[in-house]
Amino acid sequence: MTVLQYLRAIRNRWYLVVPVAVVGLGLAAIFSFAQTPVYSASVQMFVSTGGAGDAGQLNQAGNFTQQRVRSYVGIVNSPEVARAVIDRLDLPYAPEELSENIEASSPVDTVLLDIEVTDTSAERARDIANQLAEEFPRLVAQLETPGGGGASPVRLTVTRRAVTPEAPVSPNTKLNLALGLVLGLAAGVGAAVLRDSLDRTIRNKNDAVKAAAGTPVLGSVPDMPKTKGGPLIADDQATARAEAYRQLRTNVRFLSVDRRLTSFVVTGSIPAEGKTTTAANFAIAMAQAGQTVVLIDADLRRPTVADLFALSNGVGLTNVLLGDMPVNHALQQWRGDLPLYILAAGPRPPNPSELLGSARLGKVVASLEASGMTVIFDSPPLLPVTDAAVIARSTGGAIVVTRVGYTRTDQLAEATESLRKVGANVLGLVANRVKGKMESTYYDVPEQRRTRTKR
Structure with missing residues (x-):
């Protein structure tokens, strides 16, 4: 994946990235506050050897001290040291437990001995460190005393005593929260990229064209759920949505250059793609021209066109196909100012x-075509039933509606393939509910700006 694809995946799945990051931050906070604070106190000692002499002897003494x-x-x-400290301070530890909380180190090429003690109590950590500074020299003196008697040649002097630590060394809440947030973001981004892939x-539109094996996109309808005046565009002249259906009408006309098309079936892959609204507004755009x-x-299972235009569904296509009445008796004109007729x-x-x-x-x-009428069918989706494929054979071609962000590529591919299998002419696709800002048109320009332009 390219960087742009990663960014697109994060943008499309932000609702997945943000909660996972918050969960990571929350878990880090819970972990930090659930931990028992641990404090650290340290003491420093200087190790020296007695006696004096020339430079050579001092150099040998220095090497001897560093080795020690x-x-x-x-x-x-x-x-032995831990036991002595426990006895002195009356600590609730066994010698082995206390030994685990004591660490010693020595800076390179020095004779300094740093002793660090950790404990859940700041005062106790301080006391243990200081007591170690008293008990350990006794052990060294015992170990370094010559066998024939005499004083130990090694001397340990405290150069820095332990003080009460002000803040715990563990847990590091800020670091844990930062790590939790970073890991949460990483997990969220990983989940988003995986989900997107x-x-x-x-x-x-490119996804739709690929899924439909190169079938062109005839129109793109913007996602405008809160449309004024309902879903129909008859009185809606100055919006991007109305312009989209007029553009669909124009593009369909271009398909009729070699052979005039006067009948269409508007269908889709699955329910809820907006095929009925598309068929209705496509018909209105044609009538406006x-x-x-x-x-x-032609959706005889779930008819909705009559309700959409507020007309009666008592008589319609079923009566005509059964021979109960001629088609011209079943037609209902929607409005007197438009040559648009509805066959429920x-x-x-x-x-x-x-x-x-x-x-x-x-x-x-x-x-109907012989009477000079353009026929547009609203049909059921292709995947649940075969009705649309059957109708498509009786028309000039099929227009397939696909809902961006809803329909899957395999569903669209299967739907268009089912039309081709029966010999239907797949004219093109309509990308419905396209999100994002549509290109502005002349009709989007405020009236005052248009007036100034004319002047």
Whole structure:
């Protein structure tokens, strides 16, 4: 993946990144506050040897002392010293437990001995360190005393006594919170990238074209859920949404250069893609251009066109296909100012696929086209039922609606393939509910600005 793809994945899945980061921060906070504070106190000692002499003797004495210091680092926390400290301070520890909390070190090329003590009590850590500074020299004196008697040649002097630590060394709350946030962000970004790489949802027009094996996109409808006046564009002239349907009308006209297309079926892959709204507004855009249009509700299972236009669904396509009445008697004109007629679905039949697959449907379409009308079908989605594929064979072509951010690539691919298998002409796609700012048009310019431009 490129950097842009990572950024896109994070942007698309921010709702996954943020909670995981917050969880990481919360877990770090819980871990930090659940830990028992540990304090550290240290004492420093200077190791020297007695006697004096020339430079050579002093150099030998210095080397001897440095060797001894390296040995003392390993025995500061010996059980003998720990036991003596425990007895002196009456500590609730066993010698082995106290030894684990004592560490010694010596800076390179020095005769300094640093002793560090950790404990859950700041005062106790201080007292143990200072008591070690008293008990350890006794052990050294005992070890370094010559066998024949006499004084020990090694002397340990306290150069820095332990003081009460003001803050614990563990847990490091700030560091833990920072690590928790970083790890949470890393996990969130990883989850977002993984989810994005496995996600087959159509995110843009390019995804739709690839899924539909190169089928062109005839139009893009912006995502404008809060539209004034409802979902229809008849009285909506100055919005990007209305312009999108007019652009769809124009692009469909370009497809009719070699062979004039006067009948279409508008369908989709799955429910809730917006195919009915697209078919209705496509029909309105055609009628606004002066064409006489018949919008037929061929979704005999879940008819919605009549309700969308606030018309009766008592009589419709079912009655026409059954031969109960001629098609011109079942048509309802929507408004007097538009040459748009609605053929509702009518009563629900028990066998929609057989009814729509009858030869009479082709005759109905042919008669309407012969009358100079443009026929637009609103049909069921392709994947649940075969109705749309059946209708497509009786029309000039199919327009497939796909909802960006909702429809999957495999669903769109399967839907377009099902149309091709029956020999239907797949005219193109309509990308519905496209998010993001649409390109501005002339109609988006405020009236005052247009007036000033004309002047």
